[in-house]
Amino acid sequence: MEMSFRWYGKTDSIPLEYIRQIPGMKGIVTAIYDIPVGEAWPMEKIEELKKTVEDAGMHISVIESVPVHEDIKIGLPTRDKYIENYKTTLRNLGKAGIPVVCYNFMPIFDWTRTDLEYRLPDGSTALIFEEEVAKKMDPLTGELSLPGWDSSYKKEDLQELFDHYKNVDHEKLWENLEYFIKEIIPVAEEAGVKMAIHPDDPPFDIFGLPRIITNKENLERFVNLYDSPYNGLTMCSGSLGSHPENDFPEMLRYFGKKDRVNFVHARNVKLTGGMSFEESAHPSEYGSVDMYEVIKAMADFNYTGAIRPDHGRMIWGETGKPGYGLYDRALGATYLHGLWEAEQKNRK
16 A cells, blocks of 8 residues: 555645655645646646656656546547547656556536535634535526536536536446447556555535446446456545445455455544535544454555545644645644555455
8 A cells, every 4th residue: 555645746735745744645646737627637737737747756646637638528529539548648757757647527516515614612623514515506697607517618608517417317428438448448457557546535426427437336347347447446445434334344345356446545524414524633533434344444445555644634724725725634644654554464
């Protein structure tokens, strides 16, 4: 297992030199953020990013992410152009020695929460999702600002996108995902870049849009679209763990033994009823995911890839990008590193 940390490039308020000081930290999870979605990533920009990370004494473990253009998800005739650009990006990442690419296939919106600064009993703030609040939200009214949704889409473009998705149900989205996978995985294999699809977050339909990477059955269907370890998964304890019917450690162990776990996101969530949840501190006692069982499952299939502490609380007066402060994620990394060390020693 390799400990890694998300870094948002030179505009990130957290410098690489701070990240390097976290015990056990070796890898950086990052991306190129100034290239419009759908365009190919130039080799020189990839090399520049790689050099920046390596000059700080670490290396790039995962690119998160190379976004998938909406035309591919919708299945428009223009998708082939964007898929060719995606292939070019994968070839360039492979030439640079980048081993893993994380991506998602969520329609329009990325991770979605109803409150970014919910105050927990200990005074820290966290991201939460309240089912009843979400039901009252309408992204087309302009009253809603959703975290994680691609900034290349303006408010006025949303109506057009929603209109396109009226013709895309769950099966059509599966069809479009299969088309994409069968085009890119052979290139990923040639380039030596393992693909790792991220689960939908949260793992159920929102705003009338279909979501399909949500549970064990659907993950199984996904990996069977193309039989290759390069067609793998990002196993996210916070995303999959936010659905009360998902047994995340069991799912992690199952797909790990099938050699389909190419990246791991570790964070905890506390289920609060229905489909509502709040993000919590990483240790098991604070959330609904047993993080020791998560680490134990990884040890069971001898996971050697990257893991990163995912969203953290904002603690100790820290300000910045909600969920992506330094302090709580550093605590999470140290906690996960300690669990892994203990589990490895228990097995000797």
